[in-house]
Amino acid sequence: MVAVRYDTVFKLYPYEKVPDQDKPARRHPVVIVGGGPIGLAIALDLGQRGTPALVLDDHDGAGTGSKAICFAKRTLDISHRLGVGQAMVDKGVVWNVGKVFHDENRLFEFNLLPEDGHRNPAFINLQQPYFEKFIYEGIEAAQANGAPIEVRGMNAVTALESHDDHVVVSVDTPDGPYTLEADWLIACDGARSPIREMMGLDFEGRVFEDNFLIADVRMTADFPTERWFWFEPPFKGSGQSALLHKQPDDVWRIDFQLGWEIDREKELDPANIRARVDAMLSSQSGEVPEYELVWTSIYTFQCRRMKNFRHGRVFFAGDSAHQVSPFGARGANSGMQDAENLAWKLNFVLNGHAPEGLLDSYDDERGFGADENILNSSRATDFMTPKSDMSKVFRNAVLELASKHSFARPFVNSGRLSVPCVYDGFPLFGVDALDGPTVTRPGASCTDATVDQGFLLDHLKGNFTLLAIGTEAPPQFTFDGVAIDVVHVPSPSPELSTRYLGDAAQAVYLIRPDQHIVARWADFDAEEVECAINLSLGKA
Amino acid sequence: MPLNLTPNIADADGFYDELLAAHQDLTKDDSDAFNARLILTLANHIGDREILRAAINAAK
Ligand SMILES: Cc1cc2nc3c(=O)[nH]c(=O)nc-3n(C[C@H](O)[C@H](O)[C@H](O)COP(=O)(O)OP(=O)(O)OC[C@H]3O[C@@H](n4cnc5c(N)ncnc54)[C@H](O)[C@@H]3O)c2cc1C
Numbered sequence: 001m002v003a004v005r006y007d008t009v010f011k012l013y014p015y016e017k018v019p020d021q022d023k024p025a026r027r028h029p030v031v032i033v034g035g036g037p038i039g040l041a042i043a044l045d046l047g048q049r050g051t052p053a054l055v056l057d058d059h060d061g062a063g064t065g066s067k068a069i070c071f072a073k074r075t076l077d078i079s080h081r082l083g084v085g086q087a088m089v090d091k092g093v094v095w096n097v098g099k100v101f102h103d104e105n106r107l108f109e110f111n112l113l114p115e116d117g118h119r120n121p122a123f124i125n126l127q128q129p130y131f132e133k134f135i136y137e138g139i140e141a142a143q144a145n146g147a148p149i150e151v152r153g154m155n156a157v158t159a160l161e162s163h164d165d166h167v168v169v170s171v172d173t174p175d176g177p178y179t180l181e182a183d184w185l186i187a188c189d190g191a192r193s194p195i196r197e198m199m200g201l202d203f204e205g206r207v208f209e210d211n212f213l214i215a216d217v218r219m220t221a222d223f224p225t226e227r228w229f230w231f232e233p234p235f236k237g238s239g240q241s242a243l244l245h246k247q248p249d250d251v252w253r254i255d256f257q258l259g260w261e262i263d264r265e266k267e268l269d270p271a272n273i274r275a276r277v278d279a280m281l282s283s284q285s286g287e288v289p290e291y292e293l294v295w296t297s298i299y300t301f302q303c304r305r306m307k308n309f310r311h312g313r314v315f316f317a318g319d320s321a322h323q324v325s326p327f328g329a330r331g332a333n334s335g336m337q338d339a340e341n342l343a344w345k346l347n348f349v350l351n352g353h354a355p356e357g358l359l360d361s362y363d364d365e366r367g368f369g370a371d372e373n374i375l376n377s378s379r380a381t382d383f384m385t386p387k388s389d390m391s392k393v394f395r396n397a398v399l400e401l402a403s404k405h406s407f408a409r410p411f412v413n414s415g416r417l418s419v420p421c422v423y424d425g426f427p428l429f430g431v432d433a434l435d436g437p438t439v440t441r442p443g444a445s446c447t448d449a450t451v452d453q454g455f456l457l458d459h460l461k462g463n464f465t466l467l468a469i470g471t472e473a474p475p476q477f478t479f480d481g482v483a484i485d486v487v488h489v490p491s492p493s494p495e496l497s498t499r500y501l502g503d504a505a506q507a508v509y510l511i512r513p514d515q516h517i518v519a520r521w522a523d524f525d526a527e528e529v530e531c532a533i534n535l536s537l538g539k540a
Numbered sequence: 541m542p543l544n545l546t547p548n549i550a551d552a553d554g555f556y557d558e559l560l561a562a563h564q565d566l567t568k569d570d571s572d573a574f575n576a577r578l579i580l581t582l583a584n585h586i587g588d589r590e591i592l593r594a595a596i597n598a599a600k
Pocket residue numbers: 033034035036037038039056057058059067068069070071128155156157158188189190191194195214299317318319320326328329330331332333334335
């Protein structure tokens with residue numbers, strides 16, 4: 001039997017019996033354990049590249065509760081490449097105005113004016129179940145086009161046996177257990193990762209002793225689409241901080257940081273939650289708008305990571321590999337970067353286009369990403385919950401100054417929004433032979449810009465790509481069996497110039513399948529480009 | 541420019557006076573808060589991370 005641990009809001013992949021269940025263990029190239037956002041994204045990316053992906057999940061869809069709400073631009077750009085970004089942006093809420101309060105005082109207000117020349121906004125607010133649903137719809141569309149993706153609901157992985165060249169997986173289903181084999185296995189089974197447990201692997205880091213009460217409320221009252229954040233909110237018993245954020249469907253996310261010593265049962269009593277929410281919602285207008293409680297929960301969080309994200313034939317991606325505090329919205333956002341990093345590498349290795357060693361760079365690069373995220377979210381946590389008397393003195397000094405002087409505002413830290421990792425100095429990245437802007441240096445992911453009537457990222461479709469701006473480059477070619485797309489922009493838009501040329505008159509960029517820049521030059525030189533491709537595939 | 545650790549304030553006594561005067565009549569907590577605001581304000585004016593790091597070390 002498969003235990004039900006949570007309810008699903010969207011039944012995406014109901015249980016169906018498959019022939020595998022009555023046969024001796026069949027071998028699959030890639031098995032993904034966990035159909036959360038990360039497992040589904042990897043499956044979609046692999047499947048679109050033609051690599052068969054089998055997802056096993058012990059439920060049948062997206063769980064209730066909105067969990068993640070904030071999805072950053074890089075995540076939307078990745079989703080766009082996978083063909084599911086537009087649905088997210090259409091459904092999501094875009095906000096620009098934020099207000100920061102300390103106690104009774106409104107300290108300052110900010111407006112995140114969007115930058116020109118990007119398809120996607122800096123981020124959107126969207127309930128996680130929708131995010132998962134849109135990726136799953138992408139999977140269905142890909143399947144209809146023949147992509148070899150299979151998702152099996154109510155398939156719980158119960159045991160794992162690692163071998164040098166494959167993994168044996170035991171699965172339980174409503175019709176009883178069966179076994180299968182995988183050349184490669186990706187554990188996307190979440191923060192409590194049963195796979196990690198089964199393999200007896202470490203998960204080290206800091207546990208922050210704090211409880212957060214989340215309430216998603218639905219209100220149709222006219223309420224501004226702004227992000228409100230309080231340090232030491234004045235409403236009675238609401239703890240160290242509070243947050244109000246808009247989501248689609250007239251739902252608002254409210255977060256109260258309650259502290260460590262709390263009575264969970266009492267705090268979850270709807271009457272108590274309502275008392276707090278009333279106080280918050282009426283704090284600016286003096287009136288309590290009408291609202292309904294949609295979802296409430298208390299959670300604690302941790303900042304931890306596994307030492308290695310690859311163990312032989314098993315990879316860990318998303319929350320199973322690393323966990324951060326929710327400030328800065330780095331959980332799912334960083335997991336999506338894991339997904340895009342691993343998918344193309346595995347596809348290249350399976351196709352024989354790259355040596356197996358390429359796969360170690362996944363651990364190298366994404367381990368760095370995890371460290372960066374943990375650092376950022378730990379800093380936010382330390383600002384929000386000062387750990388000593390003096391750190392509180394400084395924190396409050398920052399808040400006081402911030403109400404009067406703009407210089408202090410950058411110190412105010414209620415979470416730094418996830419931005420993509422730049423793999424500076426990592427071994428698979430090549431030369432920077434252009435006197436170009438730093439945003440597009442080797443290691444960085446491509447930032448968007450207008451190209452003709454569309455956007456640059458629309459042209460980066462998941463192959464290695466040469467981008468030639470204001471200079472000559474050969475038409476699309478193949479190198480050692482690897483297809484290289486060529487994007488030729490004779491006369492760049494102002495944004496493309498600013499972001500990709502700077503002071504240079506022309507440029508040639510080599511871009512990886514995950515849209516990270518490998519190397520750049522002023523001119524096209526076949527030998528240099530070939531060297532950089534080899535380097536990037538771990539062949540050099 | 542390295543961190544200047546040689547005398548640099550004209551009328552050192554006068555400045556010292558002004559600094560203490562700002563703390564006059566403050567409680568210990570208010571004085572701590574004032575010091576923190578002052579450090580942050582000065583640090584922002586300096587801006588240069590190298591110099592700030594050198595200053596943190598010099599003050600240890
Ligand atoms: C309150 C809250 C707010 C958050 N806000 C944000 C935010 O704004 N932005 C952001 O980016 N992130 C946010 N996060 C983090 C985000 O929710 C997670 O990072 C994200 O869900 C991780 O996705 P995942 O696919 O790695 O794991 P999960 O979503 O946990 O999915 C794991 C899947 O594996 C399945 N599974 C588990 N065990 C087995 C098994 N033995 N066999 C088969 N299947 C199994 C589970 O059923 C589940 O479907 C937030 C989290 C919380 C709790």
